[in-house]
Amino acid sequence: MVSDSHYPSPASADGIVVLRRPVTGLTLHQRRPQGPLRHVVQSLWWAQGSAAGSGQGVELLHPDGGLGVVFNFGTPPGREVWPGAGPAWVDGPSLRTGGLAVTAGLALLGVRFLPGWGGALLGEPPERLAEAGLLPAGALRRPALAELHDRLREIDDGMARVALLERELLGWLRQSEAPSPLLGAALEWQRRRHGQGSVAELAEALSVSPRRLQRLFRGQLGLSPKQYARVLRVARGRTLIKRAEGPGALTEAAYAAGYCDQAHFVHDFTAVTGLTPGEYRRHVQQREGGVRPALMSASPSRS
Numbered sequence: 001m002v003s004d005s006h007y008p009s010p011a012s013a014d015g016i017v018v019l020r021r022p023v024t025g026l027t028l029h030q031r032r033p034q035g036p037l038r039h040v041v042q043s044l045w046w047a048q049g050s051a052a053g054s055g056q057g058v059e060l061l062h063p064d065g066g067l068g069v070v071f072n073f074g075t076p077p078g079r080e081v082w083p084g085a086g087p088a089w090v091d092g093p094s095l096r097t098g099g100l101a102v103t104a105g106l107a108l109l110g111v112r113f114l115p116g117w118g119g120a121l122l123g124e125p126p127e128r129l130a131e132a133g134l135l136p137a138g139a140l141r142r143p144a145l146a147e148l149h150d151r152l153r154e155i156d157d158g159m160a161r162v163a164l165l166e167r168e169l170l171g172w173l174r175q176s177e178a179p180s181p182l183l184g185a186a187l188e189w190q191r192r193r194h195g196q197g198s199v200a201e202l203a204e205a206l207s208v209s210p211r212r213l214q215r216l217f218r219g220q221l222g223l224s225p226k227q228y229a230r231v232l233r234v235a236r237g238r239t240l241i242k243r244a245e246g247p248g249a250l251t252e253a254a255y256a257a258g259y260c261d262q263a264h265f266v267h268d269f270t271a272v273t274g275l276t277p278g279e280y281r282r283h284v285q286q287r288e289g290g291v292r293p294a295l296m297s298a299s300p301s302r303s
Helices: 035-039 118-122 126-132 144-153 158-174 181-192 199-206 210-220 225-243 249-256 262-273 277-287
Strands: 016-021 026-031 041-049 058-061 068-072 088-091 098-101 107-113 134-136
Touching (some): 041 158, 068 118, 118 126, 118 158, 126 210, 144 158, 181 225, 210 225, 225 262, 262 277
Antiparallel strands (some): 016 026, 041 107, 068 088, 068 107, 088 134
């Protein structure tokens, strides 16, 4: 789950960070795994909703190039692109922000993989997962997901559920083939530049052809290099908007995010988030009750 959740508590002895959203009523627990899974998984998390929200109970879930597996133990979650997802599903690599309705009965558990890894552990082509968007577990060639949901449902404690999920993921990892090191180098090149730089420049930096890069990204990430770069640029734009102050701040954010003019920034930002930069800025301010939020680095939450 990747949301713009703030007000985090310090990490506990178990490495759990708790993010509370008074406006929506969401409480999100996140843990970054240790050991072999730290190179594979962004976070293991569980989320609960409450009736304490002010009626604006929608969390924005932004794309990050990765994919996740989600298990549902409460009322069916409402989301614009989640039409009755069932007890477990895969949230494939996406190019657009989704909205998760937070209700008192919300109870979810999930794992968010680092870009390039989810398809390998699930044994599914990432491009298929990207095209499918939200895919019920029953549609995958991995019946163990439904079995795992049943085992997780028998456990009441969130941390105990995470421990079981982590053990299961370690077993999957031992049977999986790692993504190409070339993909890792390409993703790191793009991340360091926040999505700035052309495919030709990336290909030259890695001494490969642009065509090979396209095949590599499609086959192991599910997105093209250009699509992933847009996701990174818009993510950078969101971070800059949260810091923005003053009448010219949005224009400054556009240039800092690598756009040559405001029009292109607005186009890309709206295409991904569904909001203009100005609308997103107002959304952040309203969500935080007029308080500018503290920033989190590389958070596995995404709103």
